[in-house]
Amino acid sequence: xxxxxxxxxxxxxxxxxxxxxxxxxxxxxxxxxxxxxxxxxxxxxxxxxxxxxxxxxxxxxxxxxxxxxxxxxxxxxxxxxxxxxxxxxxxxxxxxxxxxxxxxxxxxxxxxxxxxxxxxxxxxxxxxxxxxxxxxxxxxxxxxxxxxxxxxxxxxxxxxxxxxxxxxxxxxxxxxxxxxxxxxxxxxxxxxxxxxxxxxxxxxxxxxxxxxxxxxxxxxxxxxxxxxxxxxxxxxxxxxxxxxxxxxxxxxxxxxxxxxxxxxxxxxxxxxxxxxxxxxxxxxxxxxxxxxxxxxxxxxxxxxxxxxxxxxxxxxxxxxxxxxxxxxxxxxxxxxxxxxxxxxxxxxxxxxxxxxxxxxxxxxxxxxxxxxxxxxxxxxxxxxxxxxxxxxxxxxxxxxxxxxxxxxxxxxxxxxxxxxxxxxxxxxxxxxxxxxxxxxxxxxxxxxxxxxxxxxxxxxxxxxxxxxxxxxxxxxxxxxxxxxxxxxxxxxxxxxxxxxxxxxxxxxx
Numbered sequence: 001x002x003x004x005x006x007x008x009x010x011x012x013x014x015x016x017x018x019x020x021x022x023x024x025x026x027x028x029x030x031x032x033x034x035x036x037x038x039x040x041x042x043x044x045x046x047x048x049x050x051x052x053x054x055x056x057x058x059x060x061x062x063x064x065x066x067x068x069x070x071x072x073x074x075x076x077x078x079x080x081x082x083x084x085x086x087x088x089x090x091x092x093x094x095x096x097x098x099x100x101x102x103x104x105x106x107x108x109x110x111x112x113x114x115x116x117x118x119x120x121x122x123x124x125x126x127x128x129x130x131x132x133x134x135x136x137x138x139x140x141x142x143x144x145x146x147x148x149x150x151x152x153x154x155x156x157x158x159x160x161x162x163x164x165x166x167x168x169x170x171x172x173x174x175x176x177x178x179x180x181x182x183x184x185x186x187x188x189x190x191x192x193x194x195x196x197x198x199x200x201x202x203x204x205x206x207x208x209x210x211x212x213x214x215x216x217x218x219x220x221x222x223x224x225x226x227x228x229x230x231x232x233x234x235x236x237x238x239x240x241x242x243x244x245x246x247x248x249x250x251x252x253x254x255x256x257x258x259x260x261x262x263x264x265x266x267x268x269x270x271x272x273x274x275x276x277x278x279x280x281x282x283x284x285x286x287x288x289x290x291x292x293x294x295x296x297x298x299x300x301x302x303x304x305x306x307x308x309x310x311x312x313x314x315x316x317x318x319x320x321x322x323x324x325x326x327x328x329x330x331x332x333x334x335x336x337x338x339x340x341x342x343x344x345x346x347x348x349x350x351x352x353x354x355x356x357x358x359x360x361x362x363x364x365x366x367x368x369x370x371x372x373x374x375x376x377x378x379x380x381x382x383x384x385x386x387x388x389x390x391x392x393x394x395x396x397x398x399x400x401x402x403x404x405x406x407x408x409x410x411x412x413x414x415x416x417x418x419x420x421x422x423x424x425x426x427x428x429x430x431x432x433x434x435x436x437x438x439x440x441x442x443x444x445x446x447x448x449x450x451x452x453x454x455x456x457x458x459x460x461x462x463x464x465x466x467x468x469x470x471x472x473x474x475x476x477x478x479x480x481x482x483x484x485x486x487x488x489x490x491x492x493x494x495x496x497x498x499x500x501x502x503x504x505x506x507x508x509x
Contacts, residue, residue, distance in 0.1 A: 003094040006107045007086040008130060009078055010123035012293055012333070012340030013258055015130035017107075019072040020086040022094045027066040031496065033087075035071030038079040047081070047112045048088045053114035055163040057097045066090070077337065079292050085139070088162055089169075094412070098101040100169040104155075107131060109142045116162045116164075120144045120264065124255040125420065128154050128180070137177060139165070145178075147257060147267040150250065152182030178217050183268065195236040198410035202402035203229050209503060210349075211414050214240045215421040215478035216482030217436030218475075219326060219388065221311070222394030226358040230351040233395065234307045237349055239411035240273045241305070248303045253313040255302055255343065259295050273304030273346075273508045279313040288320045289333040293340040298325050301346040311350040312380035319385055323346075326388040326403040329439065330470045345439070352381075364397060389504040390475045391440065423484040437481045442474060449477040462501040476500045 005020045012385060015279060031045050045060070053059040060067050069087055071078045086108035092098040109127055112117040118141035128148040133136040137155040140148055145158035159165035168176035197207055206222060206229070213220040214237060222230045244252065253269045256262050262269075277286050277297045288296030298306055325331045329345035354360040355374045360367040369377075370410045386392075425436055428448060434440065440448065451459065477492075479500040484492045 002092055003102060005086045005090040005093070005102050006104060007083060007110055008107050008127045009076060010126050010258055011338065011484050012342060013126060013254060015126050016076055018076070018078065018089050020083065021070040021072060022090040023068045024063065024065040024094050029061065030066050031060050033068045033069045033071065035074050036070055038077065040081050041078050041083050044081060044084045044087055047057040047084050047114065048091065050114040050505060051112035051116040051162050052088055052091065054114065055093060055161070055166065058095065060091060063095065069082045080121065081111035082109040085118065088112060092166065098166055098170060105135070106139055107139050108139045109304050112162060118142065118159055118161055123255045123258045124148050124261040125150060129254070146264060147262055149180040150183055150253065150268060151180045154180035156180060183249060193239050195232060196239055197236050197414055198407045199453050200236060201405055201408065202230060202398035203233060203395060204395050206233050207441045209391050210237050211240060211418060212479060212482050212486065213347055213391055215418045216478065216484055217347055217438035217464050218390035218479060218482065220391040220393065221389045222349070222351045222393055222395050225362045225397055226353060228395045228397050231309060234349045234351055235291045236411060237305055238272055240414045240418055241272045242305060242415065242422045244272055251343070252303050254436045255299055256294050259300060271299050274307065275301040275304070276307045276309065283318050283321060286318055288331055288342050293333045293335065295342045298331060298344040298346060299342040304346055306346045306348050308348065308350045311352040312377060316380070319381060321386060323388065350389070362397060387469055387471050390479050392505070393503060396434065417486055424485045437478045440478055445474055445477050449481050449492060451492055451497065454494045455492055458494055458501065459469050472504065476504050479501050479503060
């Protein structure tokens with residue numbers, strides 16, 4: 001009769017229950033693992049054997065038995081070393097080397113070292129959320145305890161070795177259970193940054209545009225000559241973003257946990273992410289995917305900022321793959337046997353030069369590019385991608401007088417206004433699942449972006465002049481709604497619409 005132990009498998013950001021079944025039959029020694037296991041799971045035979053031996057028990061290799069481990073359901077791909085622990089526990093139960101009977105409410109996950117110690121695994125926060133919702137007890141390595149404890153009221157058994165865990169299970173399972181405290185009440189982190197808007201001289205229009213983008217969660221494109229301040233402005237944007245809510249913190253931390261980027265000393269992501277992939281990065285590293293789908297840079301930037309410097313230098317395949325995330329705030333990774341959905345609700349901050357030499361439109365340095373070179377450079381970014389960017393702003397060179405001037409408004413002052421605007425949006429969308437103006441659907445735009453006659457006329461003139469697409473029309477209204485929120489006004493006024501139109505069509509031509 002097969003012995004069963006429960007475990008969990010993380011697929012994308014979702015968690016699936018797995019039964020670890022083991023059967024010891026008379027016959028020549030053989031140790032097989034079946035159930036669509038990847039290489040890491042198959043190699044657990046060696047780790048389990050060495051760890052069991054190091055813990056003082058008789059390892060599978062010493063049994064003249066045919067040992068079969070089945071990971072069910074068989075059609076679910078099993079990957080990673082997290083099945084080491086449940087396989088070891090199932091073997092000890094099946095071989096009568098532990099005075100403990102498996103319980104359906106105990107789920108095991110952990111990697112075993114050769115000396116029997118338990119090592120941390122990825123995706124524990126996702127497992128913890130699943131276990132808490134299904135009233136399960138999560139048995140994990142002690143290195144993952146801080147991460148799992150972020151889920152309030154979760155029942156946890158944490159051990160640093162297989163031997164220690166066996167003693168806990170045999171002695172008193174109930175006494176070994178600890179309860180997660182949840183996110184600390186003072187969880188909001190102190191934003192530490194070497195960048196501050198107050199240290200950046202001039203560029204008031206760009207700062208204003210970044211403030212609007214931060215307040216409404218909009219995408220923004222900065223274009224200007226080399227050295228004009230595009231990069232430093234972009235790197236200062238996290239300093240004006242509002243702190244994450246508790247739900248957002250858990251959401252972001254869960255993604256980072258699945259990606260394997262959490263550490264025992266830093267189990268909680270407190271600050272909004274700021275990701276800056278290089279333009280030479282691969283499609284999979286930015287968008288996500290792979291043979292075992294993992295979140296890419298756009299998902300690691302969820303609820304934060306994705307900064308793409310030298311925007312036109314990114315491969316066309318990557319830029320076009322941004323269409324769905326920019327529009328929907330999520331990315332679908334489809335594979336032959338599975339489809340995984342990763343959240344990707346970020347604010348894109350893209351920066352580029354106006355031409356290959358970088359001096360088109362510069363008042364001091366002449367452009368040396370031919371018209372053909374300029375057109376070829378601009379064609380690198382397709383119309384559909386540009387149509388999904390809400391704010392387009394020029395970043396000119398700063399004059400000597402402004403460079404030597406005094407500091408301007410600090411990030412903290414700007415951040416306070418952004419926080420007020422975000423609170424208005426939270427109240428506005430309290431009955432829905434969205435948080436910012438940038439996420440509004442067409443129906444919500446019709447409800448929350450009503451215009452008076454003068455504002456309507458301004459938008460109509462812009463529509464006729466720039467031949468706005470329906471998407472462009474809606475994005476102007478979203479930006480105008482954010483501008484009115486920053487102004488503390490309930491209705492969108494003519495000035496708000498005019499400013500939104502200006503940011504929509506502000507290029508270097």
